Amino acid sequence: MLTLETPRLLLRPYTDDDAAFVLDLYSRREVQQFLGVSPKLMKDSAEALALIAAWNRLDDGTCGVWAVQVMDAAGSEHLAGTLLLKPIPASGPERKPSGDIEIGWHFHPDSWGKGYAPEAAAAVLDHALARGLPKVVAVINPANGASRRVCEKVGLHHQGTSDRYYNAVCELFSTERPACP
Ligand SMILES: CC(C)(COP(=O)(O)OP(=O)(O)OC[C@H]1O[C@@H](n2cnc3c(N)ncnc32)[C@H](O)[C@@H]1OP(=O)(O)O)[C@@H](O)C(=O)NCCC(=O)NCCS
Numbered sequence: 001m002l003t004l005e006t007p008r009l010l011l012r013p014y015t016d017d018d019a020a021f022v023l024d025l026y027s028r029r030e031v032q033q034f035l036g037v038s039p040k041l042m043k044d045s046a047e048a049l050a051l052i053a054a055w056n057r058l059d060d061g062t063c064g065v066w067a068v069q070v071m072d073a074a075g076s077e078h079l080a081g082t083l084l085l086k087p088i089p090a091s092g093p094e095r096k097p098s099g100d101i102e103i104g105w106h107f108h109p110d111s112w113g114k115g116y117a118p119e120a121a122a123a124v125l126d127h128a129l130a131r132g133l134p135k136v137v138a139v140i141n142p143a144n145g146a147s148r149r150v151c152e153k154v155g156l157h158h159q160g161t162s163d164r165y166y167n168a169v170c171e172l173f174s175t176e177r178p179a180c181p
Contacts, residue, residue: 001056002064004066004123004127008072009070009071009080009119009120009123010069011123012069013056013064013065014056016049018052018067018079019045021079022042022051022052023047024108025081025082026048026106027043031108031109034140034144037167055084058086062085063085066082066120066124068120070116080107080116081116081117082107083103083120083121084102084103084104084106085101085127086102089166091163091164091167091168095166098164100135100165101128101136102137102165103136103138104138105117112146118150118154125154125156125175129175135174135175136174137173137174138173139168139170139171140170156174157176158171158173159172159173159174159176160178
C-alpha cells in the first residue's frame, strides 16, 4: 500500500502492533454513534486484529485503509485515526457492490478539533484521483455535523440525501459537481 504524507501526518498501513489503538478507537460510543445503521462497539483485541486483517485485504494499490499517524514538531508520533478508501455496497438485501468507491474517516476523540481528518482525507482524495478513479463518494449520517464539515473542507460536493447505499438514508457527497437542476 502506498504511504502518503502531509505536513503533519503519515498515512501508512495498519499492522497487528496497532491493535490496542484500534480497540480503543472502535470501542468508543462517540466514535461509533454515526457508523452504520446499528453501531456496534468493539469488544476485544481479537476483533481489532480481525478488522486490521480485513482492512489490509482491501489494498489493491488504489483502495485501502490507512492508519493516520501524527508526527509532531518534537519528533514524537502517535496514531490519530483511520482513513478508508473502499468499494461501497449498494442498498438491497444482498448489499452487492455498487461500483462506486467511498472515502471515510474515523478519528480518536483525543485528536478531534485539530483538522487532522480533512488533512488526511485531502491526501487520500488526491491519491484516488491521481490513480484515475472517476468519482469518490462519501455518505454521512444526517446528524453528523462534524463529518459533513470535513466533506466541505476537502471540496466534496453535496448531492442531497440518498438511499442508494448501505440500506440507509444518508447525506451524499461526491467529487462530482451536482447536476444542474
Ligand atoms: C468526523 C470527524 C473525523 C471530524 O474530526 P475533527 O477532528 O473534529 O475534524 P476537524 O478538526 O476538521 O473539525 C471538524 C469541523 O466540524 C465542525 N464541527 C464539529 N462538530 C460539529 C457539529 N456537531 N456540527 C457542525 N459542525 C461541527 C468543527 O467546528 C470543524 O469545523 P471548522 O474547522 O470549520 O471549525 C470526527 O468527529 C470523528 O472521527 N467522528 C467519529 C467517526 C465518524 O463519525 N466518522 C464519520 C463517518 S461518515
